[in-house]
Amino acid sequence: MKTNSFRLVLLGAPGAGKGTQAERLAEKFSVPQISTGVILRAAIEAGTPLGLKVKELIENGKLVSDEDVVAIVGQRIAEKDCENGFILDGFPRTIPQAEALENLLEERGLTLDAVLSIEVNDSDIVSRMSGRRVCKKCGASYHVVYKRPRNGNLCDNCSSELTIREDDKVEVVMGRLEAYHKQTAPLKEYYAAKGLLVAVEGKEELSETSAAVDEALENL
């Protein structure tokens, strides 16, 4: 692997631990973690022209177009802190976005180093996520297997009843996984054909996943 720069795209199903690895790798390689979701939310909050446009789209139940997302990423990776690379998290999501990213980089004489996919069985993701419990009162989080509350279904801190977040319900998780696979399968094929795809098995233990990711990247 080239040591002077690091340009990575991260793929991973919701609940696979992608965000955690993105954060960790960004720190390890001293490059920014670029999440289009974060950029869009910040633009909306700041009320920039882009933010206003995106806000209107979302309020009308529409998706942000490939063109707009690509423009956002193009601006972001031209910034000074991306000189030595970046970790893209949540982009590209479609083949046209992947092609546009390639063009953006090519214009600068750059290429991606790798596309890292963190793979976890759907059934494991479902059992991890559906076991989560949260306290609505104080925000504490638990898991029925990995972090059990001391007293039945009550919060250790404030004894309030614990609840399952809407996003963690089995049917919601399964729906998101299905959508993820449908969307990502062509992308993985696209990057595999370019010899860029690296797949790593996401383990239950964070340290094991991190070790596997580091080893895969060292072997590039």
Ligand SMILES: [Zn+2]
């Ligand atoms: Zn509580």
